[in-house]
Amino acid sequence: MWRGEDTSRTSGRMGAMPDAATGRPVGTPTPTAKDLRRWRRYLADERAEAAVYRDLAARRTGEERAILLALADAERRHEAHWLALLGGDVGRPLRGDWRTRTLGLLARRYGSVFVLALAQRAESRSAYATDADATPAMAADEQIHEEVVRGLATRGRNRMSGTFRAAVFGANDGLVSNLALILGVGASGASYAFVLLTGFAGLLAGALSMAAGEYVSVRSQRELLEASAPNPHARAAVPYLDIDANELALVYRARGMAADEAAQHARHVVGDAQAGGEAASSATGADDLETHGTAFGAAASSFAFFASGALIPVLPYLFGREGMTAVVVSTALVGLALLGTGATVGVLSGGSPVRRALRQLAIGYGAAAVTYVLGLAFGTTLA
Structure with a gap:
């Protein structure tokens, strides 16, 4: 049951035999x-x-x-x-x-x-x-249902985490950085052509920088995870270990098990492997590493989303708007985009889309406002 609404304490619970006249459980008060x-x-x-x-x-x-x-x-x-x-x-x-x-x-x-x-x-x-x-059981069911769906959603979040993170960061950075750049340069009194050129230069430079940074970041992260993954060839050695004296217990101790627990677990794994069981398949292995997205995927996603985000504040200038009109339209378009990215993050994180959207908007506008004020001050100094 998903709806949230005000309810009052009214009639009884289900559980008795149905009344022949009303079809409801016997003893249930007449409902309003x-x-x-x-x-x-x-x-x-x-x-x-x-x-x-x-x-x-x-x-x-x-x-x-x-x-x-x-x-x-x-x-x-x-x-x-x-x-x-x-x-x-x-x-x-x-x-x-x-x-x-x-x-x-x-x-x-x-x-x-x-x-x-x-x-x-x-x-x-x-x-x-x-x-x-x-019933209390129904209320408990709904709480457990939330956790079940959370677990299923978490699987999807983990599968898309690397690329989605790059996409969100790329779009947000493109929106905020290029809006701040354009507003700062425009407020200094620069010409329309110069502002437009600055916007496209910021778009290209930022997109390439983001793509390169994401590629290096994700690639390095995967290499570190792969270095921590166990050697699959070590599993083949498990059946030949001495069940009473083997270094497999040291593997478990290195992963945080207490000495007694590690020794007991190692004996169980070796004994099962020697008997032809399947315990050896996970004897030296850690849990499967969650996918963090490919380096190329993260780089391409970051480039595309940064560029698409950075293009939005340039659009008014691209269509010939100048001065305060361009500033207002650019700021409004970026605001709508920030609300959209914030709401998307809110939905995927299971939080409030409205709260995340407003937070994204406040951060973006705050950064742009600081740059715009600095641009005004710089333009006044030049004058």
């Missing part, structure tokens, strides 16, 4: 019209949420598909609860709230980490914890 409306809304939302998880599952395979289908089954259990309370007052089926319908549309079309991130945030808005008509 407000109760019935709320229950119908809960029912509609549970059905819509189950559909979202089924649509997401249809775009996945393996374990992720099984997890999403299990979540859909859990939503159907909640649906059964509201059907029992409504009894003969189910009425005409309602549509889910606009958030759930939007999420369903995205799930059918995309099924990406963005949708999972939105679902994670939606799960945190459940009203069941404060509604007397929802």
